[in-house]
Amino acid sequence: MIRKHTRRAAKAAFAISFGVAIIIGVFAGAARSSPTAGPTIVIGTKNFGEEYILGALYQQALQAKGFHVVNKGDLGPTENIQTALTSGKINFYPEYTGVIVQDVFHKASSASSARATYNEAKKLERTKGYTLLAMTPFYDTDVIAVTNATAKKYGLKSISDLSKVGSYSFAGQPECKTRNTCLVGYEKQYGIGHPKFVAVGSVSAYTLLDQGKALAADVFSTDPPLGKNSKYTVLTDPKHVTGFQNVAPIVKASVASSAGSKFAATVNAVSAKLTIPAIVAMNKAFYVNQESAASIAKAFLKANGLL
Amino acid sequence: MTAAGPVIPNFGKASACITDNRAFCWGWVRAHWHDTLEPHLIQHVELTFVAVAIGFALAFVLALLSHRFRRLDQPVAIVAGLIYTIPSLAAFLVVLPIFGISYTTIEVPLTGYSLVLLYPNITAGLRAAPADVLEAAHGMGLTRIQTLWRVELPLAVPAIIGGLRIAAVSTVSIGTIAAIVGGKGLGEPIFIALGAPHPFRTEIYAAGGLVVVLALSLDLVLVVTRRMLVPWTRA
Amino acid sequence: MIFDAANTHAFLEAFRFIADNPGFLAHKALEQLELSGAALGIGAGVALPVGVVLGHFHRGSTLAIGASILGRALPIVVLIAFFLTVLGFGFVNNMCALAVLATGPILTNAYDGVDGVDRDVVEAARGMGMSRFQTLARVELPLAVPLLFTGIRIAAVTVVATAPVAAIAGGGGLGDVIVNQAGYELKGVLGASYCVMALSAGVWAALLALQKAMTPRALRSNRRPSGL
Numbered sequence: 001m002i003r004k005h006t007r008r009a010a011k012a013a014f015a016i017s018f019g020v021a022i023i024i025g026v027f028a029g030a031a032r033s034s035p036t037a038g039p040t041i042v043i044g045t046k047n048f049g050e051e052y053i054l055g056a057l058y059q060q061a062l063q064a065k066g067f068h069v070v071n072k073g074d075l076g077p078t079e080n081i082q083t084a085l086t087s088g089k090i091n092f093y094p095e096y097t098g099v100i101v102q103d104v105f106h107k108a109s110s111a112s113s114a115r116a117t118y119n120e121a122k123k124l125e126r127t128k129g130y131t132l133l134a135m136t137p138f139y140d141t142d143v144i145a146v147t148n149a150t151a152k153k154y155g156l157k158s159i160s161d162l163s164k165v166g167s168y169s170f171a172g173q174p175e176c177k178t179r180n181t182c183l184v185g186y187e188k189q190y191g192i193g194h195p196k197f198v199a200v201g202s203v204s205a206y207t208l209l210d211q212g213k214a215l216a217a218d219v220f221s222t223d224p225p226l227g228k229n230s231k232y233t234v235l236t237d238p239k240h241v242t243g244f245q246n247v248a249p250i251v252k253a254s255v256a257s258s259a260g261s262k263f264a265a266t267v268n269a270v271s272a273k274l275t276i277p278a279i280v281a282m283n284k285a286f287y288v289n290q291e292s293a294a295s296i297a298k299a300f301l302k303a304n305g306l307l
Numbered sequence: 308m309t310a311a312g313p314v315i316p317n318f319g320k321a322s323a324c325i326t327d328n329r330a331f332c333w334g335w336v337r338a339h340w341h342d343t344l345e346p347h348l349i350q351h352v353e354l355t356f357v358a359v360a361i362g363f364a365l366a367f368v369l370a371l372l373s374h375r376f377r378r379l380d381q382p383v384a385i386v387a388g389l390i391y392t393i394p395s396l397a398a399f400l401v402v403l404p405i406f407g408i409s410y411t412t413i414e415v416p417l418t419g420y421s422l423v424l425l426y427p428n429i430t431a432g433l434r435a436a437p438a439d440v441l442e443a444a445h446g447m448g449l450t451r452i453q454t455l456w457r458v459e460l461p462l463a464v465p466a467i468i469g470g471l472r473i474a475a476v477s478t479v480s481i482g483t484i485a486a487i488v489g490g491k492g493l494g495e496p497i498f499i500a501l502g503a504p505h506p507f508r509t510e511i512y513a514a515g516g517l518v519v520v521l522a523l524s525l526d527l528v529l530v531v532t533r534r535m536l537v538p539w540t541r542a
Numbered sequence: 543m544i545f546d547a548a549n550t551h552a553f554l555e556a557f558r559f560i561a562d563n564p565g566f567l568a569h570k571a572l573e574q575l576e577l578s579g580a581a582l583g584i585g586a587g588v589a590l591p592v593g594v595v596l597g598h599f600h601r602g603s604t605l606a607i608g609a610s611i612l613g614r615a616l617p618i619v620v621l622i623a624f625f626l627t628v629l630g631f632g633f634v635n636n637m638c639a640l641a642v643l644a645t646g647p648i649l650t651n652a653y654d655g656v657d658g659v660d661r662d663v664v665e666a667a668r669g670m671g672m673s674r675f676q677t678l679a680r681v682e683l684p685l686a687v688p689l690l691f692t693g694i695r696i697a698a699v700t701v702v703a704t705a706p707v708a709a710i711a712g713g714g715g716l717g718d719v720i721v722n723q724a725g726y727e728l729k730g731v732l733g734a735s736y737c738v739m740a741l742s743a744g745v746w747a748a749l750l751a752l753q754k755a756m757t758p759r760a761l762r763s764n765r766r767p768s769g770l
Contacts, residue, residue: 011536016364016367047502048502049502049503072408072489073408073489073490074490074495075408076723076724077724078724079723079724080723080724083404084407084408087407089407089408174718174721174722174724174725175722175724175725177725178725198712199709199718199721199722200712201709201710201711201712201721202498202501202502202710202711203501203502203506203626203631203710203711203712204501204502204503204504204505204506206504206505207504207505207506207630207631208631208712210505211630211631211632213630213631213632213712223504224504225504273312273313274313275312275313277312277315278312278313278315281315281318282318284318285318285319287503287504288321288325288326289318289319289320289321289325289326290321290325290335290339290503290507290509290510291318292339292342292343294342295342296318299316299318300313300315300316302316303313303314303315303316304313304314389739389743391703392699392703392738392739392742392743393703393735393739394703394704394706394707394717394720394735394738394739395704395707396706396707396717396720396721397706397720397731397732397734397735397738400720400723400728400731401728401731401732401735404552404728472611473614476611476614476615477614479615479617480614480615480616480617480618481617482617483617483618483619483620484617484618484619484707487721494617494619497619497620497623498619498710500623501623501626501710501711506623506626506627508627511620511623511624511627512624514620515617515620515623515624518615518617518620519615519616519620522614522615523611523612523615526611526615
């Protein structure tokens with residue numbers, strides 16, 4: 001009888017003290033003390049492989065030079081990560097120059113070159129208190145892809161050829177539906193009709209193309225499936241609706257200045273090495289070889305003496 | 308741009324199993340256990356324990372209160388039922404702007420669901436004492452607290468553990484959705500694998516398998532615990 | 543800073559969102575009911591007969607209990623991902639994933655319902671000359687209706703409330719709005735969530751009414767404690 005009470009008492013006491021301990025632990029963990037080495041760089045990335053790799057690259061390179069870095073990881077599409085940036089949850093993330101101009105600041109694409117787009121983006125970000133560090137050599141634009149069979153069937157070479165197809169389904173990320181650099185721009189500039197939009201959510205658009213659930217899909221130019229011997233045809237975009245899309249890290253101006261010139265130099269050194277072949281190789285390692293973004297970044301930085 | 312182009316390391320050629328996306332590639336699992344599967348498994352275990360522990364503590368207090376003040380039971384039960392209908396996806400997305408990307412964002416909804424699953428079972432357990440036993444206790448001169456401690460709580464153990472089983476397993480399950488708001492837990496490898504140009508089956512099955520094994524293990528541990536605490540009751 | 547103005551606004555603006563998009567939301571809700579109904583149908587189609595037969599022969603209680611545990615242990619995300627790799631993207635894979643979710647409560651309750659019928663009553667029926675099948679159909683099933691229906695009700699609400707997750711793999715429904723915060727903003731996400739909650743509550747109430755209607759009059763005064 002006494003043993004049972006002791007057990008029950010122990011059980012209840014354990015549960016409650018466990019709970020209390022957890023609560024204390026959670027709050028203690030949340031209020032972690034920040035180190036003395038300059039400001040903490042809080043990195044975020046968007047929700048696809050290339051961004052995970054970029055985040056890992058910048059994080060590891062900065063950590064190697066003694067900066068304190070926290071990588072918050074996948075924060076979702078542009079709209080969401082912008083909110084995280086402006087609300088101060090992060091102070092650094094790699095963004096595409098054209099996206100900054102057209103989707104963040106909703107300006108029509110007037111720039112005619114990568115450099116011009118970068119300069120415009122830099123000017124716009126400065127008005128909000130953010131710095132744009134150097135841009136990468138590589139660019140990654142949205143492109144419309146169809147399967148080779150589809151391209152042959154309808155004679156599709158350029159985006160405007162899509163008007164030849166009757167009614168069809170168009171797959172893309174949910175935010176593509178309302179973007180100037182995506183569906184809205186395609187419809188306005190090329191008159192591709194009003195296809196039924198299929199939001200892909202967590203699944204890749206290539207899966208839908210393969211299964212015939214969509215005729216055309218909005219994908220990225222540096223995707224591994226578009227590499228050599230591709231099963232897909234990319235439709236040309238002579239009007240540059242999707243803009244020029246080199247990557248440039250957005251950093252909160254106050255953080256950039258207090259982090260010093262070594263900070264900018266470290267980040268720019270990494271960016272300078274990111275050519276199209278480099279990024280395509282890394283994307284392939286991620287999506288085809290199923291390596292982790294962290295290990296890919298580590299291998300690349302090591303090979304280039306940045307780690 | 309600086310002088311030479313970058314050195315592109317050879318990332319190696321993945322095994323045919325991986326490039327063909329065959330059903331299950333043990334090679335990948337072995338290679339990525341430490342950098343992908345294990346960390347997320349540990350996160351998942353942590354998330355579950357915190358949610359169930361706090362949920363239990365809160366549900367226990369609420370149940371004791373309703374046991375003492377019977378009129379509380381109906382309103383609390385209704386609120387609990389309502390909370391259960393909140394779609395888990397929405398619950399996480401709604402808490403996200405309040406607490407940002409953090410463990411708190413994940414734990415608040417998980418604890419809430421855990422609480423509402425435990426509350427009915429604890430209250431049912433507390434009521435499990437047969438009327439004549441309670442009368443006997445009263446007749447023996449036990450106070451209310453003594454009755455609670457020596458009679459009602461011990462008799463409530465099977466129901467409480469039953470509730471803990473449901474809560475633990477459900478929390479492990481709902482925890483997979485948490486990856487949408489912060490990349491923690493075993494849901495994250497699943498989402499990443501789903502988003503690949505061809506959904507990577509091995510990662511999905513491996514992470515999914517771990518979730519199921521974790522849930523069933525917790526269930527087993529609790530069943531064994533019940534056998535130890537109250538060996539005379541059957542399933 | 544925890545509850546800043548923008549967030550609390552969204553909770554209220556969500557109602558405005560619902561008022562502004564009734565047709566769209568109704569269409570989405572219908573999509574979700576379609577998916578849920580199909581899943582429930584398959585789940586019940588499999589689980590009801592199995593549970594009833596097992597309960598009648600008083601065998602396989604481990605299976606019945608195990609089904610519920612397994613149903614809870616299989617996260618919807620894992621199920622959806624699994625069926626996606628096998629069946630592709632769209633309606634069917636999500637229907638199967640949700641159907642698996644539905645089988646647990648239905649099977650367990652079907653088993654409990656038929657198994658728990660008073661043995662004396664069953665013996666009396668057999669003694670009166672009824673065959674096994676007649677006993678099942680005329681005695682055990684009607685007496686099991688409360689538990690059977692409770693299982694279906696729990697499964698239905700679980701499926702309807704979980705269906706939004708299917709939007710990550712082409713399932714459609716109100717989930718399409720919930721996962722697309724970029725397109726619909728927080729007020730849209732909340733508005734769609736309120737709709738899902740209302741839908742779940744509606745399904746619960748409708749099935750409860752149906753259950754009351756189908757319970758044999760003699761049993762109606764019986765108040766059985768149910769979990770939810």
